[in-house]
Amino acid sequence: MYTVGDYLLDVVHALGTDKVFGVPGDYNLQFLDHITARNDMKWIGDANELNAAYLTDGYARKNGFGALVTTFGVGELSALNGLAGAMSEHVPVLEIVGSPRTNVQKDQQLVHHTSGDGDFLKFEEAHKALGFDVYHLTKENAIDQIDSMVRTLVATKKPAYVVLPLDLGDVSVNPALKDKIAELTQPVKQDVSTSLLAEIGKYLSQAAQPLVLVGHEVARFGLENEVQKLITDHDLPFIDNGLSKGTLSEDLSQFAGTYNGELSPDTTKRVVDQADVVLLLGAKITDSVSGSFTQSFTDNQIIAINANVTSVFGRKTRVDFRSLIEELAKFNFTTAARPSFKTVQPRTLPTASDHLLTQEFYDQAVEASLQPGQTLLAEQGTSYFGLTTQPLPKDAKFIGQPLWGSIGYTFPAALGSQIADPLSRNVLSIGEGSLQMTLQEFGLAFRENLHSLILLIENDGYTVERYIHGMDQSYNNVPAFDYDQVPRLFGASDDQAVVLNARTENELLVTLKKAQEMTDKLVLVRVHMAQKDAPEVLEKMVKM
Incomplete structure (x- = not known):
């Protein structure tokens, strides 16, 4: 028999993971049986739910997607700090919460792992308040809700939260649903205005000292190759920051260092200070990665392409992030020849003594x-x-x-x-x-x-x-x-x-x-x- 639980796990696998992390609890145990019964997926149990959320976040940063399972109330709230970090730093993590049976929730029974007030929605509301898309599965909507979750996660690469009642995982569904999963998990290609591409290309071509700041959203959307092509094809100097360090290989000749505002190394700071056009690709300027907001560039120098909005010198428009980056990497424009530079010094072991460590x-x-x-x-x-x-x-x-x-x-x-x-x-x-x-x-x-x-x-x-x-x-x-x-x-x-x-x-x-x-x-x-x-x-x- 093919079930809601099977379909959900097939979707999780298609999204790119064969590992599921978490902690068992009586509201998710039957769903965990579906995981351990599979030969294409491994359950990895953690010491507690907060650690499981951290661990899934680290897994997703390297793998591109991660999933964890917790139990209702006590488990999900323990994980919430870790999930909030994934939301804050744009890491695609899915939390599946096993909840009490449908009739228990409908009748507002005073069961364990609740506040004893019959309110089974307050934890969902807490997640909504932190920006999570919440998907509460029922017998009537389960497949539609799972499909909606997948489309949103693929499009945004942000964390998602699914509530699976104890009695729902074993509900039978049509096995033919599996046939649509591959298409469901593919990003939808969107048209990009050629005038916008031409405008960005023009400003980069005309700039005397263009500079690219490679941000963390590039890695979240798996666009490293496209961004590297853009940089190397046009010999554009680039920097990263503490959120995005290592997104592109730092041994590339165009790399000018990791930027942190006034706290940056002098050689990196000099390159940024001289830039007349700064192309921000999936980057956020936060206090800890900008030397407490001491960056030297301003809005009238910035073309910012982010997951939620694109801004050209302060003029904002909404364009699909992935599609725009992909098209920009292929777009033909010229940039002025510039003398080669190397701001980052070769890595060498420091000279050691018997002095105490510093x-x-x-x-x-x-x-x-x-x-x-x-x-x-x-x-x-x-x-x-x-x-x-x-x-x-x-x-x-x-x-x-x-x-x-x-x-x-x-x-x-x-x-x-x-x-x-x-x-x-x-x-x-x-x-x-x-x-x-x-x-x-x-x-x-x-x-x-x-x-x-x-x-x-x-x-x-x-x-x-x-x-x-x-x-x-x-x-x-x-x-x-x-x-x-x-x-x-x-x-x-x-x-x-x-x-x-x-x-x-x-x-x-x-x-x-x-x-x-x-x-x-x-x-x-x-x-x-x-x-x-x-x-x-x-x-x-x-x-x-």
Whole structure:
């Protein structure tokens, strides 16, 4: 028998994932049976729903789409912070919530995982208030609602939220519905005005110093190849920012650095300051990626193409983002010949001594030890502020969360990204305060036999918060854990993990080299630093 649950999972698979994350609960258990019964899909259970949302977000950033399942009320609200981060940073994640039976909701019965008031819609309303498209399935509308969800998710690449009552997953539907899924999951090509293309081409052609800011929405829509073609065909200098770092390979000759307003490296800042036309492709200008809004370009220099609106020097119009980027990449226009430049210096290992580690040395060493094609994740703390300014090697990716900024996010996200791309090692830099939020997922890491490299900065507390306020206040302290015990505590076998320590510059370089060579196991490196050491960028930012 082919059911609503089967159809929903066929759609999820067609959207691009063969993994589903989450936590079991009595309102979703029967639906989980549909997942585990399949030979083309794997259930990956998490320690809690918040971690599951983080992990699915990281998986979706690498894979292009991710899905998780939670239970009603307690489960979905636990996941909501993680889902809100996916909404904030435009990550295509689908949450499927198992809810009480249809008759229970209709009769407003006072059942568990509710507020005891018979209101079964308040959690849906909470998601709506955060911008989620909500799809509440019933026997009458289930297929239409699923189809609508798919069309919207494909078109917008934003998170979606589906409520599946306990009794609905096993309702029989026509197996012929499967025949339309492939077409349903394809983006709809829309016409793009040739006059708009010509106008953009004209301004780029006439510009003496054109510049492209590659934003995070480019990666969300899978348009990296089109944007790279646009840049290389016309030899356009480009920058990225903390939201989009690594979207295009930073070893391209046109790359001028990662921009962060007045906090940018001087060579990058000079290129941006001289630009007379700036083409923003899927980029958002937020405080954490613009040096607290100190970017040097203004509306009268900007052509901005975003997922929701296109603006030409302040004049706004609505055009399909994907279609416009695809057509612009093919559009024939000329740009003035410009002398070649190279603002980003080659990556080299810093000269080491037996001095105690500093944040500056650490940042340089981590980036220089990163291998082509690897993914670097930086937690929203000293890791993020110190590592975003460093150049990445060829085809390396970067994941951070500078807009939503939920501490603890990157550890589960690193595991999700690693699961999505098991052949490319993920390297995570995270502080102990953040890791303590979500370290339960070491259990998942060892169960799934993941071989990530985790660099744990131990500096006795929340350094970012110390610099913002309360340098010596006890509320910025964190407990001291014995991280040497992590593998044993979370069930790793002797050959699955190793813990290393680095306290000096020389020790760090030796340890990083050794860790990169240990590709057959998870490596946790304890990096010991002074409590009040911080990246120069962070110190400058808090004074703005």
